[in-house]
Amino acid sequence: MIQTTRNRNRTYSLIVDNLPAKRQQIYQLILQEYPCSPQELLQKYSESLKNISRNVAMRFTELREYGYIVEYGTYINDTGHSCARYRPTSKEERIEIIDKKYQELVDKKDKLVSDLILNLSPLTKEMVVKEVKKIDNQLNNL
């Protein structure tokens, strides 16, 4: 348990400074409460979360997208729906998640770029170029 806590704190100090403020605050709460769901955090910190972020679930999604947290079990909530709980990832896990995501995005970009040489309307090409730029942004944010 002590080792787990040490690892957790070390990982936290390595990456948490790079997060935008709202994500960072939610991430800090996840580190305290894991495994937990957005709903559980909202229930426990309803007052303080009002000031942090209106959409806690969205912050969870962003953290998951960038490999900071992973799904860790489920539970049935008050309305009978199955909800996912999350836990922070280790440095190694995050690297693995980012590598996978990077490859997915690069593959996606390659397909779109190869479509640009086809005989498509300028309108479609413009849409494809916008999508490529979006992917470039995602790649830069990994």
Add this chain to the structure above:
Amino acid sequence: MNYTDLNTLATETNVSTEIKMDNLNARKDLLLLDLQNDNFSSLTRELLINEVTKITQILNNL
């Protein structure tokens, strides 16, 4: 004003409904024509289908 931009076209209140419909229909026709091409990736196809769906919804609400 850029009337080739879908969002501008959908939200610009000073443009008459007729002009909006003409522009949106022209845009939709172009995309449908591109959709007949079988050579591009499923990603581009998905982009086109989403855009056509969006235009159809806007046209239905005009």
